[in-house]
Amino acid sequence: MSTTIASPRSPYSAPRNRGVNWEKWGWIYMRASGVVLIILIFGHLFVNLVLGEGVKGIDFAFVAGKWANPFWQVWDLLMLWLAFIHGGNGMRTIVNDYATRPLTRKILLAAILVSVVVEIALGTVIIFAFDPCPVGSPADLLPSFCPVNQ
Amino acid sequence: MPENSAGTMTPRRPAGTLYRGREGMWSWVLHRITGVAIFFFLLVHVLDSSMVAVAPGAYNAVIDTYKNPIMGLGEIALVGAIVFHAFNGIRIILIDLWSKGAKFQRVMFYVVIGLWVVTMAGFIPRQIMVILSEVAH
Numbered sequence: 001m002s003t004t005i006a007s008p009r010s011p012y013s014a015p016r017n018r019g020v021n022w023e024k025w026g027w028i029y030m031r032a033s034g035v036v037l038i039i040l041i042f043g044h045l046f047v048n049l050v051l052g053e054g055v056k057g058i059d060f061a062f063v064a065g066k067w068a069n070p071f072w073q074v075w076d077l078l079m080l081w082l083a084f085i086h087g088g089n090g091m092r093t094i095v096n097d098y099a100t101r102p103l104t105r106k107i108l109l110a111a112i113l114v115s116v117v118v119e120i121a122l123g124t125v126i127i128f129a130f131d132p133c134p135v136g137s138p139a140d141l142l143p144s145f146c147p148v149n150q
Numbered sequence: 151m152p153e154n155s156a157g158t159m160t161p162r163r164p165a166g167t168l169y170r171g172r173e174g175m176w177s178w179v180l181h182r183i184t185g186v187a188i189f190f191f192l193l194v195h196v197l198d199s200s201m202v203a204v205a206p207g208a209y210n211a212v213i214d215t216y217k218n219p220i221m222g223l224g225e226i227a228l229v230g231a232i233v234f235h236a237f238n239g240i241r242i243i244l245i246d247l248w249s250k251g252a253k254f255q256r257v258m259f260y261v262v263i264g265l266w267v268v269t270m271a272g273f274i275p276r277q278i279m280v281i282l283s284e285v286a287h
């Protein structure tokens with residue numbers, strides 16, 4: 001019986017577990033979402049901070065006016081999901097780099113996960129479900145298209 | 151610096167680390183710090199925007215706390231962080247995916263700084279006008 005000894009220079013093939021390579025997809029996601037986020041975030045900053053009166057012009061009527069338009073609803077929804085998953089995954093990388101005690105690491109990772117899930121859920125509900133013309137509110141605070149202002 | 155037996159240079163006083171990164175290290179440090187800062191801002195920003203679902207007056211009360219010179223300067227810092235992170239993000243992507251990316255990583259760092267200066271030179275005067283209009287109000 002002879003034992004086969006691999007040539008010393010043959011590449012080491014680690015036993016690979018089959019299944020989805022999540023770290024690879026995370027790496028791809030960071031880059032793909034980054035490219036889309038540049039357009040979404042720069043557009044968001046330009047419309048809200050530079051055009052019109054800048055931050056001075058932002059109030060309930062301004063936001064309600066934007067979210068009356070499906071274009072801005074989809075824009076903000078995409079920005080919310082892409083940014084939080086990108087940011088949350090980036091924070092995960094950083095925690096994995098610096099948290100040396102396993103318990104600390106688990107707590108921090110759980111905190112990131114919970115805050116990302118809660119903020120995405122909250123933001124998504126608000127963009128689509130808030131009322132731009134709540135009854136009983138002072139008319140001068142509401143957008144011009146509300147019935148009280150017609 | 152003393153030369154050791156291997157003929158390489160060793161820093162006289164290694165202060166904590168032997169690594170003396172240049173553009174590569176500092177771009178990474180800045181990318182990391184700006185990423186964390188933007189993340190924490192975003193946590194607060196979704197909460198303040200959520201006030202639209204409480205009441206128009208509640209939202210306006212929160213957003214009015216942003217309309218002063220201190221927050222106005224804070225917005226310059228925030229935009230500066232986002233713009234650096236965004237442009238350096240493109241640099242990272244190019245280093246990873248473009249065949250010449252690693253070779254030009256240092257040049258690209260200075261391109262990022264240059265584009266950042268140009269973008270901020272456009273934003274800061276506009277923001278100062280907004281801040282002054284808030285003060286005059």
Ligand code: HEM
Pocket residue numbers: 027030031033034035037038041083084086087088089090091093094178181182184185186188189192232235236237239240242243
């Ligand atoms: C404006 C468009 C953006 C671009 C082009 C961009 C690009 C990138 C890239 C390429 C990476 C490196 C990923 C890796 O090393 O695998 C990264 C990391 C990161 N990003 Fe972004 N990003 C953007 C927006 C954001 C936003 C909005 C946030 C926060 C919510 C954020 C938070 C982070 C964090 C925390 C990291 C991890 C940093 C590290 O590991 O040192 N980024 N980004």
